[in-house]
Amino acid sequence: MLVLKFGGSSVATAENMSKVVALAEAAARQRPTVVVVSALGGVTDDLIAAGHRAAAADASYRELLLELEQRHLGAVRGLLPITGQSSVLSLVKTHCNELESLCDGVFALGELSARTLDRLVSYGELLSSRLLAAALAARGTAHQWLDSRQLIRTDARHGHAAVDFTSTNPLIQTAVTGEVPLYVAPGFVASAPNGSTTTLGRGGSDYTAAIFAGALGAERLEIWTDVSGMMTADPRLVRAARPIPRISYQEAMELSHFGAKVLYPPTIQPVMRSGIPLWIKNTFAPEDAGTLVEVSPPANQAFVRGISSIGPIALLRLEGSGMVGVPGFSRRLFAALAREQVNVILITQSSSEHSICVAVSTPDADRAQQAANQEFAHEIRAGLLDPLDREDELAIVALVGEQMKNHPGISGRLFGALGQNGVNIRAIAQGSSEKNISTVIRQQDVRKAINVLHETFFEATTRQVNVVVAGVGNVGRKLLQQLQRQQPWLREKLRLNLRVVGLANSRHFVLEEEGMDLASWETALAAGPPLSLDQLTEEVLALNLRNTVFVDVTASAEVAQVYAKLLARSVAVVACNKVAASSEYQHYAQLKSLAQEFNTQFLFETNVGAGLPIIGTLGDLLRSGDEVQRMQAVLSGTLNFVFNTYDGTRPFAEVVRQAQQEGYTEPDPRLDLTGVDVARKILILAREAGYALEMHEVQNESFLPAACLQGDVPAFYEQLAAHEAHFRSLYDGAAAQDKKLRFVASFAAGQARVGLESVAPGHDLYSLQGKDNAVLFYTNRYVEQPLVIKGAGAGAEVTASGVFADVLRAAQG
Template sequence: MQVLKFGGTSVASAENIRKSIAIAAAAKQGPVIMVVSALGGTTDALIGIGRAAATADGAYRETLNQLEERHLGVAQELSADGQGPESALVRAQFEELRQLCNGIFALGELSTRTLDKLMSYGELLSSRLVASVAAAQGLDAVWADARQLIRTNSRFGMAEVDMAVTERLVAGFNAQHPAAMWVVPGFIGADAQGVTTTLGRGGSDYTAALLAAALKAHVLEIWTDVSGMMTADPRLVRSARPIARISYQEAMELSHFGAKVLYPPTIQPVMRRGIPLWIKNTFAPADYGTLVEVEPPRTAAVVQGISSIGNLALLNLEGSGMVGVPGFSMRLFAALARERINVVLITQSSSEHSICVGVNEPDTTPAQVAVDQEFAVEIAAGRIEPLRPERGLAIVALVGENMKDHPGISGKLFGALGQNGINIRATAQGASEKNISTVIRAADVRKAVNVLHEAFFEATGKQVNLFLLGPGNVGSKLLEQLAQQQRHLLEKLGLQLRVVAIANSRHCLVNEAGLDLTTWPAELGEAPPLPLADFTQLIIDRNLRNSILVDVTADPAAAGCYAQLLEKSVAVVACNKVACSSDYASYARLKSLSKEFNASFLFETNVGAALPIIGTLNDLTRSGDVVRRMEAVLSGTLNFVFNHYDGTRPFAEVVRQAQIEGYTEPDPRLDLSGSDVARKILILAREAGQAMEMSDIQIEPFLPPACLAGDVAAFYSQMAAHEAHFRALYDAATAAGKRLKFVARYADGKATVGLQQVALGHDLYDLRGKDNVVLFYTDRYIAQPLVVKGAGAGAEVTASGVFADIIRAARL
């Protein structure tokens, strides 16, 4: 004996009905039962018709006519000539429906008993159509009225089944039709008086399970529109995949927490009899689906699935008067039970100071009233607080038999959520360890489920979402490098880097699925503008997992957005020096927020492009070393200029060459004034532990004051006019056998920057091209410094430094 249940989508059209019948016929190696739902959407339509009729809304007639036309269309398509018995059957059923609806309209009332009668027509219609077509195809099909098979009590809307009577009725029908294909309407039954009842939404699965249990079927198959239970909701997680085999207990946990392919009570009758339950896809019958068993083969998977339910509220009962006093929990649950309010989740602190329960959000107000009334005396006396509901929540649960006695699962769960700024409002875990449930904001569900699916199921790669500000010289080179390295990062590091947004001062290009890094320049030019504040809010509102802001600008306003993003656990990778060289309190706050919200704040390129200067300094201080002195050339621009200026060409011409080759800031005066180097040594001093301000940095200028007056054009003009000054600086150094270097020094809490004559044998003497160098003198490196040296300027090099910071942030 096999029982096959077909859901609403499986019988939603004539084509789907034929597919379902073919599946049942192919399975008929012995007695077969087909349990069918109403045509997809029919039950909701019938409920709407009934409610409209009860409120004297005559529009119900038009909706009823539309529903009849839909069923007639299916019936006519199923008939060979369009005039078969199916059409007459549909018209007869709808005539009964009209009489019932007209009565509801006349009375202006829709009782639960009448609503059950009204809803039953969906399954009655679909099952009669299926039975008629199956018989016309020559199958030994018989329509079996579920109201004569499923005996229930009179609790309309969600009737309880009398299993003993139901089994006798099913056995009797089986004795009369031992070899036939039964076609049975799901969802409905009847009480002892023969009055139609329903088994609750999703009750067609339950009908199939009841029949399978009564007949001791060797398998129950649930045919739906997905290929089994999934590791997560595929509407939320694109990479969700079917679970091949699962235990009854795991399936119950997943179905309770929102796995929509299975109605939770379905499992009870078949589980009691040890009957396997197979979830299959009507539209991909070759797919294996999910087989639910008593003891499936053990697998290496610790977690079987991730599930979620929304529309949740938490009710917190708190008060010192609860501590050590028995009976509070009993009274709380009794008060909720009297209002027929289902408790979804329970947790209590070990101090007994509070009890927290989760309920469906629509039940929040009646629950609050009921509990406050129950504890009115204690509330008035101040022994407990009035109930505090918190709405807009959801549950995300990990489910798996193998989680039992497997350490680290909770830690991995909380760590993955915490790293993405998802706050856990409550958590619960049963002693069986099959389920770990967390309560979070409903707005975070998509992000949370994707984060957890990535952590527990995906070996292919961690998805990282980048929001890029400033696609200029450095930004465009960075995007080129990202495009070139995407496959390598996925294969070697398990990172799936996606650029979700690119913005400049005029345009903002956004695609949550990831931008095409080969076509973005043209697309950005056509994109609309987006103010910086709105760009920041876009990052927060998209709420994507593993989000990183990449700031490749020099915009103070962009730096001003970092705190808001770090507070949302969005990592920040900054090429922009403004944030770390502004007032110390702002810098310290960003560092603190990064630590508090577990969001990376990385800015290696603030000092030496791709050179690991800050990283090396951090390694020294984290390991307990103390930096006593630093000596550095931190401007690739100035090193390039003084390495190329020998008096044969004007100084202004060499500076212009540096700008053309991309070594300077957009405004070269920042480099040559020494202010950019001052920012860099300030950042290093702060990272070494000094609470310094920019005003503490002594800048020794080498430019005549006139060079810094006016605009960039005037700057070049004045440098040309003061060529004799620059030649004199060069000649003096050459005469002394030395070379000019613009040097930053830090020692004993003080810092200076300025042009120096460096003698032969000094570590800075042979510094060539655009190279930077830093000498760290520490408690461990006393006489011989730790040296970090290499290219310190250029768009390509700087972009690679930003790229490296992105990788660091992504891998944390």
């Protein structure tokens, strides 16, 4: 014997019902089969709505009933040949007339009792099962329609009746003898001892099928729906979710309790008691394997079977010193909630007995809070307890797996993954069986949390990283080119799915949750809304994507102001922009502290030396216990290029203009030539070395005449040309001693300075070529011979590569 249940989506249309007919006939050819059907998709909700409208004296219930009638009549016409329609159309019309009479009575009384509502909603399954039986009859398929109300006996608790299996099982066994190959029965409906119609509550049609399967000792129960089995996560939230091939009853119950809507916990009980396998299949893809729910699936399956969620919920917390060591508080709390018919979803209690916390469904929260405060009113007035604390807009995300108990570190991985993505856990519960680890988080973090956990436990080979880039000038363009070129390599070698989900320039921004096509980013950005940094930041945070990295490739102080808000939401920040790290020390320290507090990254390697690993090396020295005594450095690729190129044969102004044209300077070259940029860099290095230095404390000895600093950039070039003799004298003075001009930054004994120096042959800074940078670290370990880092310190390509490297560091945690 087989029992097949088809859900509302499977019978929603005549076309879908034809698929059900074919599947039922195919099963019946193998062995006797019982088919249980739900109402057509959405019909039960419409019937409930019609009843409530009638009770509220809203005459529009008639329009809703007419729509339901036309829908069922249309299904008849689409499902049956014309010659077989008449009697079925008449049957549908009769049922619909009964529905109208029922609602007219509710309208007249202005009251909708639970008993009347049960009778009202029962018509959905009665109609759908009659339609299916008629379709089988039209095809000449031998079958028998069964009225579940005559076979399933319950108590009189209307809306969620409890089944009397002692009476029910013999009735089913007598009715289903196997004399015909196929039986059709409505799900969801039953009857009370007095003969009134009852319903089996949420998931009632599944429950009906399980009752039949248990009573008949079926070979298996098949639940046919619109998905290919139970999934590792909700596919609406996780694109990479995949079907679970096999799962235990206990795991299925845990997943279904926490929101996996393919099954409902009561469904499993009758078949679980009898050890009957349950197979979840897809009506629209019957060739898919689906999910087999069984007593003992193979032990070599994944130790985490699935991730599920339920929400919205409210968290209710009872606290107070008066609870400590006093028995009975928990009993009183749960009794108060039970009296109000409030279901407790999750419970956790501190070991100090100072507080107890329960999660309830949000619609129940008001009644739960009122009941608890009334129950403990005396203790609250006496100051022994605080008034019940309530937190809303929460959800539960649960890891489920029977084998988790045999694998240490699961909880650690869960908490670590959520923490790295800024998902704060409000409460935790883990059963003693260790089949379920439940966390209470903000409702708005559910999508991110489930994706993070799915990636951690089911996609360990691939990590998705979502990048937002602000600034698409020379460096930004090169960065996007590098990202596009390296995407396949990153997926293959590092298992990183690195996607650019946002771009911004000074005029527009664009965000695309599924990732941008880097071959056409300019078109997408130009079509984006006008740039508002506040709006950009809020939308990035609202997307709430896992492993988000914000990349600032601007020189904007306004962009740097959004770092704190991003870091406080665990969004990593990679800054090519030097403004933040060279701002007031308090602000710099705050950003570093936020990154640490919210378990994310604030990286700015390219602030000093473009793509050279200077800041990273300094950090490695300090973390390994070394101490910096002094530093000496050439930190401006622009100035080094200028003084390597200028030899008096061409005007100094012309050499500076060449540096700007080749992309070695800031848009305003004075930022480079005045030494301000170098001062920022040595300030950043000093801070990274552990010194609380401010910008005004860096001594800057400018080599530019004061007149060069007046006016705009064209005026600057005019003044450079006018003071050519000054620059020529600087060059000649150094050349006469066989020395070279270098703009040197130095730090020692807590003091920093920048200025032009003449460097003798043999010095590490003497041989620098072109736009090279170099840093000399003198430390406790490198005393006589410094640790030297040298290489190209300017240029869009190398700077972009340094930003790229920081993005990868942020991505890998």
